[in-house]
Amino acid sequence: xxxxxxxxxxxxxxxxxxxxxxxxxxxxxxxxxxxxxxxxxxxxxxxxxxxxxxxxxxxxxxxxxxxxxxxxxxxxxxxxxxxxxxxxxxxxxxxxxxxx
Amino acid sequence: xxxxxxxxxxxxxxxxxxxxxxxxxxxxxxxxxxxxxxxxxxxxxxxxxxxxxxxxxxxxxxxxxxxxxxxxxxxxxxxxxxxxxxxxxxxxxxxxxxxxxxxxxxxxxxxxxxxxxxxxxxxxxxxxxx
Numbered sequence: 001x002x003x004x005x006x007x008x009x010x011x012x013x014x015x016x017x018x019x020x021x022x023x024x025x026x027x028x029x030x031x032x033x034x035x036x037x038x039x040x041x042x043x044x045x046x047x048x049x050x051x052x053x054x055x056x057x058x059x060x061x062x063x064x065x066x067x068x069x070x071x072x073x074x075x076x077x078x079x080x081x082x083x084x085x086x087x088x089x090x091x092x093x094x095x096x097x098x099x100x
Numbered sequence: 101x102x103x104x105x106x107x108x109x110x111x112x113x114x115x116x117x118x119x120x121x122x123x124x125x126x127x128x129x130x131x132x133x134x135x136x137x138x139x140x141x142x143x144x145x146x147x148x149x150x151x152x153x154x155x156x157x158x159x160x161x162x163x164x165x166x167x168x169x170x171x172x173x174x175x176x177x178x179x180x181x182x183x184x185x186x187x188x189x190x191x192x193x194x195x196x197x198x199x200x201x202x203x204x205x206x207x208x209x210x211x212x213x214x215x216x217x218x219x220x221x222x223x224x225x226x227x228x229x230x
Contacts, residue, residue: 002179002202006104077104084200085106092110095132099114099122
């Protein structure tokens with residue numbers, strides 16, 4: 001859901017977690033916590049929110065759970081902006097045709 | 101992340117009064133939106149719009165008669181959003197601006213937007229973020 005993606009990225013720490021995964025590739029919660037000024041537990045909570053929004057998925061690598069960014073989830077927001085923008089453009093054009 | 105918002109505006113030759121009457125209350129209301137729309141322009145009033153046969157569930161939030169109106173709505177298959185239309189004088193005519201904002205956290209009053217019959221297919225999507 002677009003609104004879940006938006007809410008997930010509204011938090012600056014979650015945004016950083018997501019950016020790290022996009023830039024540096026899959027990582028465990030522990031490794032992410034090493035690079036952030038927050039605890040591993042806090043990172044795990046943020047990852048759960050990102051996962052619910054479809055922004056990250058998890059994979060097993062041996063005994064480790066690694067998190068993988070899914071930037072495609074952002075496409076929903078872009079799609080909304082394009083669709084809503086073009087819909088209003090068509091409406092305003094019709095209005096101008098009549099009330100020009 | 102800032103609000104996800106789309107804004108478009110148009111300059112019209114008609115007066116602000118004429119634009120308001122046509123857009124919000126009058127005969128053009130069905131035409132310019134691409135499908136019939138009915139707006140009850142008072143807080144809590146209903147917005148009825150069903151461009152693809154499935155109604156948007158919409159409720160007017162604020163009205164400054166002749167100048168601006170804000171409503172929230174959602175289509176059962178889409179995310180809720182908030183629409184604001186403002187009409188202001190521009191030279192001899194009027195400038196109409198529309199802003200549609202994705203509602204990220206919650207609907208202003210979910211009860212107003214609840215469909216009359218089966219709501220189970222979309223209510224779980226309405227979430228409150230702390």
